[in-house]
Amino acid sequence: MSGHTGGDLASLCTDPAARLLVSAAFTTIRERYIQARHQIAAAILDADQGIHLGLHVDAMVGRAAVCAEAGALSAARLATSAPLIAVAAVRYPKPTETCGARIVPPCGLCRELLLDHAPDLRAVIADGPHAGLTPLAILLPHKYVGTKWPAGPSRP
Numbered sequence: 001m002s003g004h005t006g007g008d009l010a011s012l013c014t015d016p017a018a019r020l021l022v023s024a025a026f027t028t029i030r031e032r033y034i035q036a037r038h039q040i041a042a043a044i045l046d047a048d049q050g051i052h053l054g055l056h057v058d059a060m061v062g063r064a065a066v067c068a069e070a071g072a073l074s075a076a077r078l079a080t081s082a083p084l085i086a087v088a089a090v091r092y093p094k095p096t097e098t099c100g101a102r103i104v105p106p107c108g109l110c111r112e113l114l115l116d117h118a119p120d121l122r123a124v125i126a127d128g129p130h131a132g133l134t135p136l137a138i139l140l141p142h143k144y145v146g147t148k149w150p151a152g153p154s155r156p
Helices: 016-030 069-079 108-118
Strands: 040-046 051-055 084-091 102-104 122-125 132-137
Touching: 016 040, 016 084, 016 122, 016 132, 040 069, 051 069, 051 108, 069 084, 069 108, 084 108
Parallel strands: 084 122
Antiparallel strands: 040 051, 040 084, 084 102, 122 132
């Protein structure tokens, strides 16, 4: 599923929700890509079938950068308190790269953040043993559990 250009990236997903999310993320990054500024877009699906988008925002100080998944999570929580169902992220190629756009998994920091707010969230994974729409918790088997709030489903 990795390394495609154009709208065919979503057609490689067998699950309708995954197709919808990959298509939304791909369209967003294709339209908003700016080298060294915005390279990844993410889309989150909520239980009411709403799609919430986020855009990677890079920074001169790398630590200040904001991941697309964090943006999509924030957009989702601004729009609804419905449970979050699935997430997909698409990376757009730099002009110097010969590969096409590709589906990418959430980074470790985003896995932690997303699972804090949506413990049952599934992620679109392009390849490997967990390809498809996969429970995000599988990709983060030893999630940090703190004491700020009780573990479990997202609170309204």
